[in-house]
Amino acid sequence: MKRFKVLGIMFLVLGLLTTACGKSNNGNTGSASPIASPSASESATPAEKVKLRLAYWNKESSVQTLLDLIKQKLPNIEIEYQFIENSQFDNIVGTQLAAGSGPDIISVGPQAAAKYSQLGYLADLSSFADRFNDAGKSVYSADGKLVALPGISWFEGIFYNKEIFAKYGLKPPTTFEEELQLHEILKKNGVKPQAMGAKSYEPMMKSSMGLIMNEFLSKPENKDFDVKYGKGETTLEGSWNAGLEQWSELIKRGYLTKDMLGIDYDQALDEFATGKAAMWESGPWALDAIKQKNPNIQVDMFPFHGSTAGPGWLIGGPGVGFAANAKSEYQDAIMQVLDLISTPEGQKAFWQDNQGGSSYLKGAEFEMPAEYNGVKETFKAGNVYAPWNNWGGSVSAVIQDYGKALQELLGGKSDVSSVLKATDKQTERIVKMNQ
Template identity: 50%
Template sequence: MKKKIISVVLCAAMAAGVLAGCGAKESDSKSEKTSDGKTKIRMTYWNSEDTVKSLLEYLEKEVPDVTVEFQFIDNSNYDTVVDTQLSAEEGPDIICESPASALKHAKLGYLEELDELGAKYSEAGTNVYSYDGGVYALPGISWFEGIYFNKQMFEENNIALPTTFDEYIDVCKKFQELGVKPLAAGLKSWEPMLKNSMAFVAAEYLSTEKGKNFGEEYREGKTTLDGNWNPYLEKWSEMITEGIYTEDMVGIDHDQALEEFATGKAAMFCSGPWDLETIQEKNPELVIDMMPFYGTKASDGWLIGGPGCGFAVNKSSENKEAAMKVLEAISTVEGQKAFWQDNQGGSSYLEGAEFDLPEAYASASKALEAGNVYCPWNEWGDAASAHETYGTQMQSYLLGEQDLSTTLKNVDASVKELLEK
């Protein structure tokens, strides 16, 4: 893993698109003019139009000879729809891509190289959208996740913030002794255990000289989780043996866990800025902050996160010149700020773009400034979707249905199957 250098810190996180259904119309990318002579291009995204409203308004003013038609495609079938269109040499002019889909589409020759514009962004943002030495998508606003904590609860009980994993476990034990649930967690979803455990592995292994190449080797089928991640996850398993993650949490969903934290029934809650507004609405009096995840050695800590999407240009588009004008406008400080307005929370990878960090993330500021924001499965290439398998297998591990080695072997088998497709 190359060190992730986050160029700027912004103030809230990219909201996930939650609209149901897909209103996508499968049209081609042929050149089209509006009634007033503007070039009409299409841009697809799995997030709702609300998340790019300010950006679209900015583009309308900044690129007056181009009209951007936004096309929402639900995340549940986004890849299928876009893959089908691109394989037919059709589809949108600008495509919002995940790191995995960008790699796939670049390999298949569906995307234009964007090296010149990519040079304006930090390597931390472009390396997950690169293939064979070229940049094929421009990183949008990043996302990150850490550990929200109830500041008042910590201060009233004279509990200091941890700087290591062992200190974090001790903090949890202190709250248990006080009769307070240390960590609210909706383990009905596979995501919490995925992110929490991978953050520890990032701090202990993936960010070190020993583990820096793991992601690249894993996506090439040259290594496995089992035999490499075991000792780190065995240590992290104190989250289970110390009763911080419990079996009954598998029956609790995300919203229930958020409610527990917001109403003061738990001291901490793992999430990102996308939940901040909801937490504050449920309890306007609650004063919260965010701490990063830690390894066994004192550090600035780590956050799980990375580029939320990448803007790519369809190689088959007949509107490439107009699409490039739009990407050039996005690749300015003003363009990044417009995008950030509806996605507050995360970082811009554009060099020179700077925004203020709100108080709700003060204790995570050192991790953000150090660039310690990393999403391990972004480096898994064609096997990136196996991160869900990892999460579900960790649920089974928590429930005692299998040991750790079996858990990791099951993930490795899923990755192998994906890589052989």
Template identity: 50%
Template sequence: MKKKMLAGILAAALVTASLVGCGGKDSTDTASGAKAETASQKAEETSAKAEEKTEAEPEAQTAEQVTLRLMAYNAEATRATYLKYLEEKFPNIKIEFEFVSQDNFDNILNTQLQAGEGPDIIEVGGQTKLLANAGYLLDLTDQGFISSYADAGLQPYTVDGKIYATPLQSWYEGIFYNKKIFRDNGLEVPKTWEEFIDLHKTLEEKGIKAQTMGAQSYEPMMKQSIALVNNMFYSTDESKGFDEKFNVGEGKLEEAWLPAVTEWYKIIEAGCLTPDMLGLSYDQALDEFATEKAAMWECGPWAVETLKEKNPDLDFGMFPIPGPDADKPGWLVGGPGSAFAVNAKSEHVQEALQILEATATQEAQQALVKDNAGSSFVIGVEVDLGDLYTDCDEAFKAGHVYAPWTAVWTNGNAVTEGYGKSLQEVLAGTKTVQEALADADAINDDLREAVGN
């Protein structure tokens, strides 16, 4: 049964992984500030370096319009202002935006890359290391714009000391809550996981649906449970070095995460998350929260504009997912979000590098966060997240934002997908949390063996 489950999850990852050996992950030093160069000097340096890496035409700007295909798993609406900025800045470069849902992204991308028909610019996350090791991504280490980024934003996209992608804004996910429902019922933002569960019971007793969840997707439960792991494991000294050990098979989730995920499971035992949610999609859950049929919904800033469009009068905020200690800020799931990489086989490498160089500017970063709130990893760029996230201030200040699968794990996407799908079985009552964690460990081990690590 386990092998049958693994087959579907491994399919996309092994397409890439089977082609390469296993590369280790090293951090790389970058300058702490932007170089004092003019824009024209940087452009010349970028073009010169690109010529060394490709046989593409040396002239980056030509009279003839060049079309760059950008494949992404975040919807175009979350990049609208940014894409408009690029359109105005580069009249000779047309960005053809291709959205592919997360569930199908790796399969479609890998198929295209193997066929030599991949996009010019690729939105990447947890699959970066596999793609880089397979030779699909352009090495960006020596590009001038790399020094504009803080090391923390580059680390997830660094393989063997080389940088293969540049981060967009950070991402984070917490609990959206309806402030009016809370005020009308004398409720406060919970400070502990126990208070969070009791809050559900109080709301349900008043005839109000407490939390909606689109558990048709594996992601919500996966992320919510990892928020408890953040609170109970990653906030302790015990976790130091664990993710690096997990990458080489020396650390096991079944052992390290079990106490925290068992604590998270209490929300299922209490009937706050129910099997019928497995039939609810992301859009349906969003609609329930937007139309005030549910008091809480776990999600992130990418949903804000849609919520406001559906209900302009919706009064809502976000709070971090709390842990066992009321004296400590809760945690958000997140960190460096997705990033942009350049297809090493692109016929328009120089133009793609121009886009990445422009993305490292304050103007582009502000354009990015306008449609999808988050902090910037470009040094010196400050972002005001607004009142919507006031309840998250202490968590942000404490640095309580983490997602191990995007920050460190080599096989992050495949492991979290398998783990999340096993949690769906936990909600259905056919699997235990310990079995779900064991499934995740098995996926990691199988992928490591597949690439010869």
């Protein structure tokens, strides 16, 4: 009998736990939309602090200066920072938004911004639009409205080891042909021209698009190509063939080799940082790691070039956009925070923890570190672009397939036309499924 009493107590506890879970869930729903929390309901009085939740896929340290500025300038607003790991960010935030309990300020990439806007989750931020330049606004606009503030840009170019270049009398190239020539000189001198972590689909995907931006996408007649491609109205096959054939000279001439398919990002970084390779394609986030491995290394960067000399192009775009949850009841407080971010002071605070990128805010210019002197002209020309940012939703599958098809090209299992057809097939499938 005693045993059954114990069992009965166990069930009671279980029941209570279940009830507690239910209550806790309700609480969570409320706190996610902060107005429902006790502090929120009290916030009707202006003197009370309003608590806003900001979700981002980077650690808090990457926006610490900005958070400090908000604390200092907007004492009535408290930011509750929520770090969500990058690979799960869209799943978690997407589910929260669908449940009507998303963060008040949402960090978004271009594809997520378009998606959430279409679903009606994002507030219209067009009142801030005049403060930002077109390059930033275009990727965060939907149906003619600005739906997120473009943050500090990210970019990728080609880092080069200045000492190795000086040793062989080489200068940064101004055309793709010159780039091929300096690869040849380095190779003849027994120096690995370029490190490439081709085990990942990304580096060749970006490297080839760098050339295609010069040769195809930057032409006025192809201005709308990316948007049309995202809608399935045009194909890469028949459009990118010439550019990709030209880029594949890097493979044909043996500068990008099959063994690179067995090398990952970290190992490629090691090769470049330790002077075993003269060039490596990457961005500002890698600089600290390079210098930690080799504090004496002298590096600079050059952009991707095409057939004709010019400022070249960098792969990149607005790194993160800050959007407002349309369903939050704290719209005033959110707008105050976004207003502060949309000032030179706010941009500088954000840039402080993300040095290397540039701001899309008109009149906000920051000193670029010396390691990027070689791409100053490219920035001045505004030639920073990532084609897939305009390819619509579920784009990660498309660029992954493109990068993977390039791995097959490098492995000798495919050709240029097959690479483009495989990518088109994936795009067609996704467009069809999205319909």
